[in-house]
Amino acid sequence: MARPSAVLRHPSAPDPAPTGELPGPVVGRQRRGRGAQSNASGRYEPLARLAFDDGWESLEDLPPFATTVTVDATRKIITRNESPDIAFDRSINPYRGCEHGCIYCFARPTHAYLGLSPGLDFESKLFVKPDAPELLEREISAAGYSPRTIAIGTNTDPYQPIERRYEVMRRILEVLERAGHPVGIVTKSNLILRDLDILGRMAERNLVKVALSVTTLDPKLARIMEPRAPTPARRLEALRKLGEARVPTSVMVAPIVPAINDAEIESILDAAAAAGVASAGYVILRLPLEVRDLFREWLMANFPDRHRHVFKLIREMRGGKDYDSAWGRRMKGSGPYAWMIGRRFEIACEKLGLNAAKAKLTTEHFRPPRQGAVQLSLFT
Numbered sequence: 001m002a003r004p005s006a007v008l009r010h011p012s013a014p015d016p017a018p019t020g021e022l023p024g025p026v027v028g029r030q031r032r033g034r035g036a037q038s039n040a041s042g043r044y045e046p047l048a049r050l051a052f053d054d055g056w057e058s059l060e061d062l063p064p065f066a067t068t069v070t071v072d073a074t075r076k077i078i079t080r081n082e083s084p085d086i087a088f089d090r091s092i093n094p095y096r097g098c099e100h101g102c103i104y105c106f107a108r109p110t111h112a113y114l115g116l117s118p119g120l121d122f123e124s125k126l127f128v129k130p131d132a133p134e135l136l137e138r139e140i141s142a143a144g145y146s147p148r149t150i151a152i153g154t155n156t157d158p159y160q161p162i163e164r165r166y167e168v169m170r171r172i173l174e175v176l177e178r179a180g181h182p183v184g185i186v187t188k189s190n191l192i193l194r195d196l197d198i199l200g201r202m203a204e205r206n207l208v209k210v211a212l213s214v215t216t217l218d219p220k221l222a223r224i225m226e227p228r229a230p231t232p233a234r235r236l237e238a239l240r241k242l243g244e245a246r247v248p249t250s251v252m253v254a255p256i257v258p259a260i261n262d263a264e265i266e267s268i269l270d271a272a273a274a275a276g277v278a279s280a281g282y283v284i285l286r287l288p289l290e291v292r293d294l295f296r297e298w299l300m301a302n303f304p305d306r307h308r309h310v311f312k313l314i315r316e317m318r319g320g321k322d323y324d325s326a327w328g329r330r331m332k333g334s335g336p337y338a339w340m341i342g343r344r345f346e347i348a349c350e351k352l353g354l355n356a357a358k359a360k361l362t363t364e365h366f367r368p369p370r371q372g373a374v375q376l377s378l379f380t
Helices: 108-114 120-124 132-140 168-179 190-204 219-225 232-244 262-274 291-302 307-317 336-352 371-379
Strands: 005-009 047-051 068-071 078-080 090-092 125-128 150-152 183-187 208-213 249-256 279-284
Touching: 078 132, 108 120, 108 291, 120 125, 132 168, 150 168, 168 190, 183 190, 190 208, 190 232, 208 232, 219 232, 232 249, 232 262, 249 262, 262 279, 262 336, 279 336, 291 307, 307 336
Parallel strands: 068 125, 090 150, 150 183, 183 208, 208 249, 249 279
Antiparallel strands: 005 047, 078 090
């Protein structure tokens, strides 16, 4: 009889509750169409579970990872931050987890807070916030609320595949449009074109800007890095159509992975400029917490000959470490190699006329959507 797993428990750990599916190495058929190679326990779990086969090959009989969606009954939707190296102080995440399955996603460790794995669980066990539009309407109607641009898509993608079914992002945009509230959107999905009617109207009032992430122009590499995200060609086409609708657009060359896609910086910027973007940005690969080991597994599975070289270059840009979380360095890195990437990016942008002007959104149109409700609440 096969023994599908082993459980390692710290001597001081309390008796755990059942945790569901077993993490560990996952055979190809089970993880087809996924980014992560494994499903190791999150860092807060008292158990570390490793799936293995004792010779009966029973692991191959397990079903593939299927996408499940659970309602997240959050009571607040606007998240605040005080990070000095990012340009926004508030954001919205309509979903937790992301089916795009990008192996490099720095949001993966957030699934550990839910008792789930940042590996395959992050891509397959998703959470939707169906009440997000109503919560947003209430929060921006609160007395004393001061409007500033809300960022959406800074953690998980608001236009991941399940958005077709739930339409949470579209309903959020409807609230923001009615309120005259500015928003900045980051995505790697051409599904954003579904909402071009709203985005076009908001752009006329200087209320929206959109950035699409393009990691590579090679569809084969994109499928390996971002297995369920739209192809690079579709993202570039989305940028073109957004620009035609006069929605301010930019391209994010992110993340730049040394010895994997760093040779494409100039070609990505060329293609984006041809699609009509006016600005561009970049981010160096980040490997916080569990992302490091997941990325290492991915490298060994897909580019075993480059594994040592990639990590050597990463450490050169991170002060000898796999990751440096210091503000000001976490996005761009440091050292000669990071400097070279920055100069290449700047020179290409200057040549193409990108970043000559910055799109600035306005709050002059803002009106609390529940003005009457705020007054009446005094008598309830």
